[in-house]
Each structure stands twice: as C-alpha cells, then as structure tokens.
Amino acid sequence: MTLDRVSTPCSFSPMVLGDAIHRVGSHRIGFILQWVGLGFMARWLVGGLPFYALVLATALLDVRRTRAFRDRSAASGIVLSYYVFFVVGVGGVWNAVGHSALADQVSRSIGWQAGSPFQLELAAAHLAWAAIALPALWLHEDVVRTIVVSKAIFLFGAFSVHVVDLVSRGNRAPGNAGFSVLIFGDVLVPLATVLLLGVWTRPTTPGVVERWHSARGLRMKSEDPQTEQGGA
Numbered sequence: 001m002t003l004d005r006v007s008t009p010c011s012f013s014p015m016v017l018g019d020a021i022h023r024v025g026s027h028r029i030g031f032i033l034q035w036v037g038l039g040f041m042a043r044w045l046v047g048g049l050p051f052y053a054l055v056l057a058t059a060l061l062d063v064r065r066t067r068a069f070r071d072r073s074a075a076s077g078i079v080l081s082y083y084v085f086f087v088v089g090v091g092g093v094w095n096a097v098g099h100s101a102l103a104d105q106v107s108r109s110i111g112w113q114a115g116s117p118f119q120l121e122l123a124a125a126h127l128a129w130a131a132i133a134l135p136a137l138w139l140h141e142d143v144v145r146t147i148v149v150s151k152a153i154f155l156f157g158a159f160s161v162h163v164v165d166l167v168s169r170g171n172r173a174p175g176n177a178g179f180s181v182l183i184f185g186d187v188l189v190p191l192a193t194v195l196l197l198g199v200w201t202r203p204t205t206p207g208v209v210e211r212w213h214s215a216r217g218l219r220m221k222s223e224d225p226q227t228e229q230g231g232a
Contacts, residue, residue: 032135036090036093048185060079084137089130092133099119100123158186162182
C-alpha cells in the first residue's frame with residue numbers, strides 16, 4: 001500500500017505532532033523553530049511536572065488517533081518520539097538557557113556554589129542533545145533509540161550525584177533533593193523510557209516517521225478508502 005502524502009505546509013496546531021510532521025514536507029526548519037517556541041513557552045507557563053504530563057497526554061492522543069494502541073511497539077515508538085522531541089529537544093534548549101543565562105540562579109536552587117564554569121559545559125551538553133533530538137524524527141529510528149539511551153545514562157548519573165550530595169552534605173535544596181528532580185526526573189522518567197525502548201523492538205522499519213505514517217494510513221484506509229493510492 002502506498003500512503004497518500006500531504007505536501008501542504010504545517011499549520012502548527014498544538015494537536016497533533018504526528019500530523020504536523022506528516023504535512024511539513026521540506027519546511028523542517030520552520031517546523032522545528034515554531035514547535036520549539038511553543039514547547040518553550042508551555043514549559044515556562046506550566047512548570048516541570050505539568051510539562052511532562054502535557055507531553056505524555058498529547059502523545060497518547062496521537063496514539064489513539066492513529067489507532068497505534070493496537071500495536072504496543074508502534075505506540076511505544078510514538079511516545080518516545082514525543083519524549084525525544086519535547087523533553088530532550090525543547091528541554092535541552094530550556095536547560096541550556098538555564099545553565100548559561102541563569103547559571104547562578106540554577107546553582108542556588110540546587111544548593112551548589114554559584115559562579116562555576118561547569119555550568120557552561122552543562123549548558124553546551126544540553127544544547128548538543130537538543131541539536132540532534134529536534135531533527136531526530138526525520139532520521140533513522142536508531143538515532144531516537146540512541147538519544148533515549150544516552151539521556152537515561154545521564155539522568156541516572158545525575159541521580160547518583162544528587163544522592164551523594166544529599167548524604168554527604170545534607171543538601172536538601174529543591175533542585176538537589178526535591179521529588180521532581182531526584183525521583184521523577186532522574187529515576188522514573190529514564191526508567192520509563194528504557195522500558196518503552198524494550199517494547200519498541202522492530203528494527204526493520206525504515207524510521208520513526210514511516211511507522212507513524214503507516215499507523216495513520218491504516219486508520220485513514222479504514223475510514224476512507226480513497227486515501228489509498230495503491231494496493232499491497
């Protein structure tokens with residue numbers, strides 16, 4: 001079956017990322033910039049935990065719309081795609097700004113000494129993640145897998161650093177020992193993404209977007225046979 005590709009530019013509706021990617025065509029840079037802007041503003045308005053919840057809820061809506069919930073592997077791939085784009089990509093830009101322009105404020109929230117040049121190194125690391133995570137949905141799915149694994153390693157490592165600081169210095173600052181950082185952000189999130197990665201076990205599909213289109217195509221076919229251009 002050959003899927004009908006829509007070539008018109010994306011309207012950048014807050015719903016649904018899969019449709020936006022499907023329609024964006026060659027307008028990837030504009031798509032990325034506008035969605036980074038929307039995601040950055042959402043992160044600023046709602047805060048950390050609600051932002052994660054918003055990303056997950058939108059991803060699950062996309063799973064429902066594409067009927068990918070019938071395929072656990074495809075559903076896991078869609079959720080991880082949202083995670084990579086918004087949490088690692090948009091979140092990488094957010095953290096890069098925080099660790100550079102607001103470095104002293106971030107240091108105080110963690111309970112660490114302000115003025116450390118390592119803040120700029122951490123900002124550069126987050127910016128590097130963003131640089132590969134934002135265009136990752138158009139690349140091979142192994143790129144998405146690699147980003148998920150590398151981010152999980154970083155977060156588990158950050159967890160160990162915060163725990164050592166908590167035990168050795170009694171540092172109970174919100175940015176070091178708070179639930180949203182120590183438990184949710186550094187343990188539950190990477191653990192969940194690694195588990196989803198284990199469910200997403202089909203290496204034969206060319207890429208994330210292709211699988212996404214396939215799920216959308218099956219739904220479109222069942223609702224409107226005219227969307228099918230050819231038979232398999």
